[in-house]
Amino acid sequence: MTDYAKRIDQDAFRRDLINWFNNNKRTLPWREDQDPYKVWVSEIMLQQTQVDTVIPYFNAFIRQFPTPSALADADEQEVLKAWEGLGYYSRARNLKTAVKEVKESYGGVVPKEKQSLSKLKGIGPYTLGAIMSIAYNQPEPAVDGNVMRVLSRLCNIEEDIAKPKTKKTFEALVRQLISEQDPSSFNQGLMELGALICRPQSPKCDRCPVKAHCQAFHSNKQNVLPIKSKKKKQSTHSYYVLVLEDQSGQLLIEKRPENGLLANMWQFMMLEKKEVDQALILPYVEEVYQTQVFEHKQLESIKHVFSHVIWELDVHYFKVENIKHVEHSQMLVEKSKIDAFPFPVPHQKVYQYLN
DNA sequence: CAACCGTGGAC
DNA sequence: TGTCCAAGGTT
Known part of the structure; x- marks a missing residue:
């Protein structure tokens, strides 16, 4: 050495x-x-x-x-x-x-x-x-x-x-x-x-x-040193973000798993694009959350770059009747109370686009 | 060891 | 727009 x-x-x-x-x-x-x-x-x-x-x-x-x-x-x-x-x-x-x-x-x-x-x-x-x-x-x-x-x-x-x-x-x-x-x-x-x-x-x-x-x-090597090998580039994952708002103005959010990316943070519903065809999103929402959709509009898309992954998010907003199916990890929250929950940046952007 | 784990600033 | 990178740690 x-x-x-x-x-x-x-x-x-x-x-x-x-x-x-x-x-x-x-x-x-x-x-x-x-x-x-x-x-x-x-x-x-x-x-x-x-x-x-x-x-x-x-x-x-x-x-x-x-x-x-x-x-x-x-x-x-x-x-x-x-x-x-x-x-x-x-x-x-x-x-x-x-x-x-x-x-x-x-x-x-x-x-x-x-x-x-x-x-x-x-x-x-x-x-x-x-x-x-x-x-x-x-x-x-x-x-x-x-x-x-x-x-x-x-x-x-x-x-x-x-x-x-x-x-x-x-x-x-x-x-x-x-x-x-x-x-x-x-x-x-x-x-x-x-x-x-x-x-x-x-x-x-x-x-x-x-x-x-x-x-x-x-030796005029200050622009050469240090030597540092390049890291591999990120892979891309595409999702629908499903923002569900019921008639009393409550939003459906969920807590992420306790391990992995953004562990224990909160977010709006996410669905891998490859799981469901674009045209079938509305019936998917009505079936999974046991509700009825009154209004559906697609909002701005979001591209978010993490250290090792890229998210492409297609944001869909749904105004719905009361939601009958809420999982343990999910919650209905009044809009005014939502800032009590820790949200990662991409989902903060989703929230901004609602207004 | 190499991959995973966020975000924003600088150029 | 792309690329690097910033007082790193865990698995």
Whole structure:
């Protein structure tokens, strides 16, 4: 294995990075103190999500659930509602499971032992290192996409950062480079540098505080590194969305399964297009929901791109008589009460098109 | 390991 | 419009 750390002046790099971070770090809500719970919540929200997107969610979330115990006592539906629009909803469900464990096993105090933290649901290698270093000032690697990009360039590392095995290489490298005196500033400095200067496209090398140490900069490879293999493209699934409104103005909605895509979120009825021919939708609705259709109109279609799947939605609105067949997972809800339920974005769009 | 798991911003 | 990608984790 190559000893990448030997390619740079480690002491000078540490010093320059930390000095730059302490003079240039952004003012962010989760940087107001070192409350381990706030660090934790912020790190979960920031997974695969941009800072500007997270800020308003973080502020509202901490206001609503100020402590681990407060979150532990909340309903999962409440938590999902607070997470609505952020995506990757298993983050919210895992966080809720984890704080319950913190409340029951650790008296509501976020543990500071590595072994305890890493057992909590939703805390993987990155988040473990982030909490350990930022909240408890322990020298633990926190390797995210920023860190791999920055260090790829710094040490001229040509391994594919999309491969899981490669992350271990970077963790080993960070263990050599990390500051024992200020691991918090070191880890955050790497990420802040990646976000503000050493960006994926057109890195601002002229303003980089560590360009003197950067192997890619010296060989003009900053636009080639890091090496990252492409992910395969999404497959498309086509559905009818069936919006049923009864005579008292109630809408029929259903809760999604507890596993898989958009788990435990709510939606309007969905039907795979290949199941029923377009011309037979109306009789299908009358038969399945044991009702009579008074009005039927097709609304705007929606294309929604997920990380690994694409939905094409043909939205059909039905004004119906009272619905006699309502499954356990389904509910009739007054229009004015519908915003109490956590809806994923594509179904929020459906609702918007009703008005 | 590779696939699954959301959404919005940037270019 | 397409493509990448953003403070990843779980299975």
